[in-house]
Amino acid sequence: MVTPALIGVDWGSTSLRAFLLDADGSVLQEHAAAKGASTLHGHPAFVAALDEVAGAWRRAQPALPLLACGMVGSQHGWLDVPYVRTAAGAADLAAKLAQPSDTALHIVPGVLCDDGKLPPDVMRGEETQIVGALAQHPQLADSCIVLPGTHSKWTHVAQGAIVRFATHMTGELYAVLRQHSVLGRLMPPEVTPDAQAFLRGVAAARDHGDLGLPHQLFAVRSLGVTAQLPHAALAEYLSGLLIGHELRAGLAWRAAHGLREQPLALVGAAPLCERYQLALGHFGQPAHLVLDNTAPAGLLALARAARLLS
Template sequence: MRALIAIDWGTSSLRGARLSVTGQVLESREFARGILTVPPGQFEAVFNELFGDWMAAPHALCLISGMAGSRQGWQEAPYCPCPAGFAELGQHLLWLQADRIALVPGLSCMNPDTLNTPDVMRGEEVQLFGALQLAERNTATLVLPGTHSKWVQVEHGRVTRFSTFMTGEVYALLSQHSILGKTLDLNGTFDETAFLQGVDQSQQAGSVLNKVFAVRTLGLFERLSAAVLPSYLSGLLIGEELRHQNVPPAQGPVILIGSDALTLRYTLALRHLGIACQSRGAEATWAGLHALATKLTNKP
């Protein structure tokens, strides 16, 4: 196994880890140098400035996941179509320097729930496979909460399909740039009771658009205080996302991947609805890149 430099280069941040042959993090670094901060043509220079010393190790291998492989990134790495596992990702790596630095391609699929429109992910695919490695499972439903939440089905080690929900972005838009913002106190602390009220309301019949407007009237008629309304709105939107999921119980607990702050609300909502779940954090990215590197270096 060669020395591995694992990089997660996203839209707003850049993380890197130097891993041992067994996948342990020997050293890590994080910078506010997401792809949007890098001028065109300067990705290699930024990479060398921040990680050049790590790459000086003999026979070092660097795998870069995330938005660095997007059209706005270092170089566009075409999506790998699903169903896909480690083998397909390895075949679709985009080598920036032969056998030394490669971009992980991301995944695409056709979503039958939206008349076979395309769906995509970049960076999450590494987290998925890393979380499965850590959980010692090869079949699961996985959820990556965030601005654009992903629900993913993995069967026998291959991603078969996934769906993206703009839950986080819609929450930000409604709470900051709509009439609801006049009613919500965004400086309040998270309120679990109000959040679960929102989850319960989301499961009732009726349009989510009507339920969202009721966030304002609940405040106007003092049914809920301005301090807890953000939690209620969050529960309403996350609950709406969950309402459309079919989680096969035989697959075992749903695996959530993200920071504690991101996974807490989904954990509360899932368990409130009787769905078992477990969480993984940043370690999933490093585990996924290490597993991918292992497949590359151990191939015949």
């Protein structure tokens, strides 16, 4: 019989996922709830949400350690856990775990990148995914790891530690433009997959990105108004244009930090990583490795580094 070793929690702004993990990192059970950190207010609400997804496991095995990552540790979460400054490896993160009062829960800190030259950058949750990716694939100890999402992260990892990163608000910008701008008026409510339209947007950013994103965005409307793209394809063109601009900047950032010859990895939800891989291929620089959710592996590695496991 497999023995559980850890309850790991990936607690984002809008969602909550709990994993019952064994000592090898296998997910024995998983529970989820729409109880994101930004939707809850006050200590009792967080306690109740945690009990909803992990209470049965805790009552069955009260000695199991409990570790969470993500926005639960932000200013708008359960407990504001101070950031760890770069360079930050698993040991640095494990040394700064924090606990809400009167709970058994430990929360992973986020990471702050601030060199005093550029505006600061921060991450919460992605650091745990990176730790998990490194635990599963040690060859990424010196690499560029990209985590696509609402706020995509381009991360420079050296000697197993996060040394710098750059955030792109690609996913959020896509949602805002679709829902709250003139560009969305021509788009049907539902998005129809269209790889050709997506890659046309990627190519526009790749080949003519020097025209500037604000200028190129208006083409999403003008292509529809002039019937050069069907209305059903405009959302995919917009997605390609935004991701293309992110890749144009991100790949230049990667080269500027001497990472061109180091592995390039994608970590995140499979459909989104597939989209990024398609776009990277259009740039002639596909990722060497594409990984699904690595948060459970990261939580286990951090629990082990913090000596929470029996």
